[in-house]
Structures are given as structure tokens and as C-alpha cells.
Amino acid sequence: MEAILQARGLKKRFGDLEAVRGVDLTIAPGETYGLLGPNGAGKTTSISMIGGLLERDGGEVVVNGAQMTTTSLAPKADIGLVPQDIAIYPDLTARENLRFFGRLYGVRGLELDRRSDEVLEVIGLTDRADDRASDFSGGMKRRLNIGIGLFHKPMLLILDEPTVGVDPQSRNAILESVEHLSDEGMAVLYTTHYMEEAERLCDRVGIIDQGEVKAEGTRRELVQLVGQLDRIRVSIAGSADGAIAGIRSLGGVSDVVSADGTIEILATNASEVLAPTLAAITTAGAAVHSVTIDEPDLEAVFLHLTGKALRD
Amino acid sequence: MGPAITIAIKDLALRMRDRSVFIVGLIAPLALAFIFNLVFGGAFGADELSLDVGVVVEDEGAAGEGLLGALRDMDSSGTLALTEFTSLSEAEEQVEEGTVGAVIHVPAGFSDAVAVNADTAVEVIGNVDAPTTTDIAAAIAREFAAGVRRTNLAVTTALSTGAVPPGDVAATIGDAASAAPLLGVGDIETESRQLNTATYFVAGLSIFFLFFIAGLGVTSMLEERREGTLFRLMAAPIRRRSIVLGKSLTSVVIGLVSMIVLVIASGIIMGAEWGPPLGVAMMVTSAVLAVVGVMTLVGGFAKTPEQAGNLQSIVAVTFGMLGGTFVPVAEGEGLMSSLRFVTPNGWFMRGLGDIASGDAMAALPSMGILLAMAAVTGGLGLALVRKVVHA
Ligand SMILES: Nc1ncnc2c1ncn2[C@@H]1O[C@H](COP(=O)(O)OP(=O)(O)OP(=O)(O)O)[C@@H](O)[C@H]1O
Ligand SMILES: [Mg+2]
Secondary structure, eight states, X not given: OOOSEEEEEEEEEETTEEEEEEEEEEEOTTOEEEXXXXXXXXXXXXXHHHTTSSOOSEEEEEETTEEOOTTOSHHHHTEEEEOSSOOOOTTSBHHHHHHHHHHHTXXXXXXXXXXXXXXXXXXXXXGGTTSBGGGSOHHHHHHHHHXXXXXXXXXXXEEESTXXXXXXXXXXXXXXXXXXXXXXXXXXXXXXXXXXXHHHHOSEEEEEETTEEEEEEOHHHHHHHHTTOEEEEEEEESOOHHHHHHHXXXXXXXXXXXXXXXXXXXXXXXXXXXXXXXXHHHHTTOEEEEEEEEOOOHHHHHHHHHSSOSOO | OHHHHHHHHHHHHHHHHSTHHHIIIIIHHHHHHHHHHHHHGGGTOSSSOOOEEEEEEOOOSHHHHHHHHXXXXXXXXXXXXXXXXXXXXXXXXXXXXXXXXXXXXXXXXXXXXXXXXXXXXEEEEEOTTOHHHHHHXXXXXXXXXXXXXOXXXXXXXXXXXXXXXXXXXXXXXXXXXXXXXXXXXXXXXXXXXXXXXXXXXXXXXXXXXXXXXXXXXXXXXXXXXXXXXHHHHHHSSSOHHHHHHHHHHHHHXXXXXXXXXHHXXXXXXXXXXXXXXXXXXXXXXXXXXXXXXXXXXXXXXXXXXXXXXXXXXXXXXXXXXXXXXXXXXOOSSSHHHHHGGGSHHHHHHHHHHHXXXXXXXXXXXXXXXXXXXXXXXXXXXXXXXXXXXXX
């Protein structure tokens, strides 16, 4: 099947900073693709080039067979872009916001009315349809922000960290509507730095860091990159910085990272390294609170690929 | 054109909700014009400018005779209404009461003093409520003194009410021999004076406030950039020029509506007489386009909406002052009166004056200049503003 999105070798620099250095992305119709990466990884910059908002320094973007540039119209009509920062008119009502952008995407007449009702339903704002957006809670604004992007039934919906700063209930509502849209056949490009969201929603995930996609595949494929490694998480009180080098040098340990009172270790066999690890931590003067041993997940993959934790 | 209109309609809806546009575009100019009219209106009379000038000639020489003769000529030609007084105190009383707006006083022995190069002065006493009449009387006296042409001759103006300290209005003048005929005084009546007081103030203030609302388009574009909605517009399948066009359209529509409402309302409420509707409509349209152009250019230099607002205010006030929005600018020579014509305000007032006086054809140059201003500033402005939508 022909890809809905094909981005090849995307490059962007801001002054001395190479924000995006050769990103390739291919998304099939109906597929949900997650771009997982920490702050500053280049997610928004990549998406802005894909959406034709930002001039690129290199590479090409093909949307549904048509070349995307900042001035092209047809490929833009096939995309619904939901920006990371809420972009709505606070002095317009929810319905007016939807209708205005709907018009810009060429939706007209009765379809405009019908589609407004549908989208309001999807984003759960039917009751508040005729209230001004300035009166909405943060979560409601986020949902309206998303509603605008999907109004014209794009072939590809791009969501840039749509759940940032949202309460758990609204977050769940957002994830559910993305699942729903995906079931209806909309392709989705979803950026996040929440591993759980990528695992739950996405058919395929690309791990992006420092402007490069480090690895890409289904969850299973990615986890296989880490191999049969176990993941040990030790939560501690006090500083164990002195112990890190020692742990790293233990036989069978492949990665160690320490952040916010947690030490994460990837090792071939947890039972072999656990005792010397805990000993090293106590020797360094820190107290051990708890220890968990997991199967590797995307966070472990990220750690393995980049040598750092995904969280900010 | 479709997306531009959609954007303009959205912006207009937003501006209606944000009531400031009513205040800036309608209420403020009307209220101020109404107040100005109450305060200064008396000097002009209700409808037409009538210049009630008094004269006291105590000089028995040729100079006094010359001035009196010239004033009598102006009286009979209808340029002004002359009252001759025999004593200065009587004249001052009449100025105080407002029967005459100003009195020109030629002191006893003036001609002789001039002949021997001694200090002497023609004096103008004016009523504070009649600044225009006083200005004109002073101009006549100055003109007269210039004719007399003595180095040490000065014209002083004193305001009878005493609120304003008397001061020299005319400087020393070149030297020569005798009283020459008064030249050019008849030209004092110029274009702006052909509008009645109410109309003058409403027109001046409405174009002044027009500057503020005509800047809304560019400013709102910078606001949208900050709020992130501009990126949504840029992500939509519309041409970037539609965004800029939509914003300019908003400014033009708000400007036109505000001006049209002001023209009609000032006619009903204050008896302003703008002249034939078609001519006025064309004049107003040209002015709106010119001001939108100027404000687009000014806003094009700004990075943030606040910066745009500040720059635009500075230009609005400067042009307002130069263009004679607040006070009728003295006619004739002088830097101020020429600077008037670098502003849309000046040409707007001049064109309206021509139209009100029934000479619509005479307004065509003003209209043409306004449209040229619109084209030049608007063109440059759009070139600058387009950068905002180029990421
Ligand atoms: N307009 C810009 N000018 C200069 N630098 C920029 C600009 N936009 C982004 N950057 C830089 O480019 C890098 C990538 O930024 P980007 O916004 O793409 O990251 P991100 O993955 O979206 O991060 P986040 O999760 O915080 O949204 C960052 O270092 C950022 O500071
Ligand atoms: Mg981002």
C-alpha cells in the first residue's frame, strides 16, 4: 500500500544547533506511529517541516503522493496538525473555533454544521459548545485544540504531545479518542515523551534523540534490540554517584543511569548483579528503598540506545 | 479571496466582542469632537466662520490711514466684519464681552515713531474664546507691519482675559520707508476654514482615531503569532497572502464603518456639514486606505504586538498634531503648515474642505495623493508584513 507520509533525510539547523539531522519517517494509511523522545529531541521541529510550516534545510516530504513545501496546498489539506502549544481563539466559542478552521480547510454549508456536532461529541465538549474557550479548563482547551485538527477528516492526523499538562481523566479521554480515530482508519503521527502512551497507542515507534531517529519498529522489535536484558530499578535515598562506575564495571551490566533518586541498570542476568549492586550503593553511603526487576520496555530501549533516561 | 474573507469575518467578530474598537472608533472621536465644539465653537459662530474684528486707530499719520483703508476694503468685500472704535478702553470692553473677537490697535504717534526709527508696536487684543479671529487679526497686523517695514517694529498680541499672558506674536521686520498696501491678507481664508467648527473637529478627530483602529490588522497578526494560532493558519491549505489580505481587509472594513458612522452621527447630533455624500464617501475611502497603508508599514517594523501598538501610537499622535487634528494649523507659510501635507490628515481635511465648499473637483488632487500614499505605504508595508508569515 502506498505510504500516506514519506519523509526522507529531514534536516534543520537553528544557528549552530543542528536540531534535526536526517530524519526518515514512513507512515502507512491507518497506521499510528509514535515519535518518542525527550525534550529538545527535535520532535516539534520535524513535525513542523512535515506539516509545511517550517522551511527545511534538507530532505523531502511526500504526503499522499504530493510534495510538501511551505507553499503547497493539496498536501496540507490531507494533514490535520495539532500543535503542542494550545492554539485556539479564546474569545470564540468551541463551535466557532471549529467552524472557522473547518472553513479554511474547505468544509462548507451543512457539512460544517454536521461535522461540528460530530467533533464536539468526539472531544466531549457538546455541553460547552457555545461557551467561549477562555472559560475552559486546561484539559478542555487541549481537547478543543485536537478537535480543530481532526475537523476536516484528514488522512494523517499529527498530534504533538497532546497530553502535556493534562489531568489523568482528560488524558485518558484524549488517548481514547485517538484510538477511536485510528480504528476509523485515520493515520496518526503521535509525538510524546511518555513511554506508556507510545506503548498503548502506536503500531510502530521511532525513538528520537538529538535530532536523529535512533531506532524504529513495533514495540516487540524495539524491545528485542535490548535482547534478553533484565531491567533493575533501585530507588534510593542519598547520593550513590560514587557507586555508578563500580556497577557499570560489573560483568553482565550493559547500561547504568541514575536520575532523581533512581538507578536503572540493564543487565543480562538480574540475579547475578543484584547483590554486588546493592552492596556498592550502600558502600557509597546511600540507603536502598526498593528494588524492582522488569522485563525490558521502551524506556529500557531508550536507555540502551541513548545512555540516558527518557524522563525530563 | 475566500480564505481572506473568512479570516476577516473571524477578526471582525473578535473585534466586536472586544469592545475597545467601539470606544476607539466611535465613542472617543464623537465625544471629543462634541467637547471641542462646545469649548471652541463660539469663535466661529454656528455655521460659518464670521470674523468680528475691531480697530482703534489713534495714529494720525499715513500708516494708520493705510491700515484703516485696507480693513474697510476687507469689510466691504465680506472677508471680515469690521467695527471701528474711537477709544481703546471701549474696544477692550467689547473684546471682553465677545462682541468682537479681536481688536487691532495702532497707537498715537505710530507713523512718526516709525519715521524716526523709535520703538513702537501695533497691538492686537483678542478674546481667548476666539483664537482663530485673534490669529487672523494678528496676521493682518503682522502683514501691515511687514508693509511698514521697520527693523524695530513689533506686533504684540495680548489676550484680554488675562488667563494667557500677552506675548509677542511677530518678530522684527525688515526695514523700509512707508506704509505699503496690504498684500495677501485676503488669502487668509483657506481650505480648512471652509468646514464648519463641528465638522472640522469631528473630521480631525475621526482621522486621528482612525490611525488606532487601522493598525489592528497588523497588530492582530503579531498577536496570532504569539498565541500560536498563526501557525494553524499557516498549516491550513490557504495561501499565505490570504492571511495578510484578510488582516488588511479587517482594518479597512473597521475603518470605513467607523468613519461612516461618525459622518452620519456627527451630522445628526452636532450639525456637522460634510457636503455631498458621494464626494465625502470617496474622500473617506481614500483616507481609510491611506491610513491603513501607513499603519501597515509602521506595524511591519514591529516584532511584538506591543511594539506595533507603541510605534503606531507615536505615528498617530505625530501625524495628528502635524495634520491639524486638535487645533486648526495656521495657514500660510511656515514649516508647520507645509508639514501638514506629509500627513494623510492634512490632505483629508483639505479635500473635505473643498467638497464642503461645493468644489468637488478641487478635492480630486487630495484624493489622488491619499490613494498614492495608500499604494506606496501599503505596498512597502505588505512586503514587510509578509515576513511574519514566512517561517
Ligand atoms: N525557532 C527556533 N529557534 C532556535 N532554536 C530552536 C527553534 N525551535 C527549536 N529549537 C531548538 O531545536 C531543538 C529541538 O527542538 P524541538 O522543539 O523540535 O524539540 P521537541 O522534541 O519538540 O522538544 P519538546 O518535547 O520539549 O517539545 C531544541 O534544542 C530547541 O531549543
Ligand atoms: Mg515539541
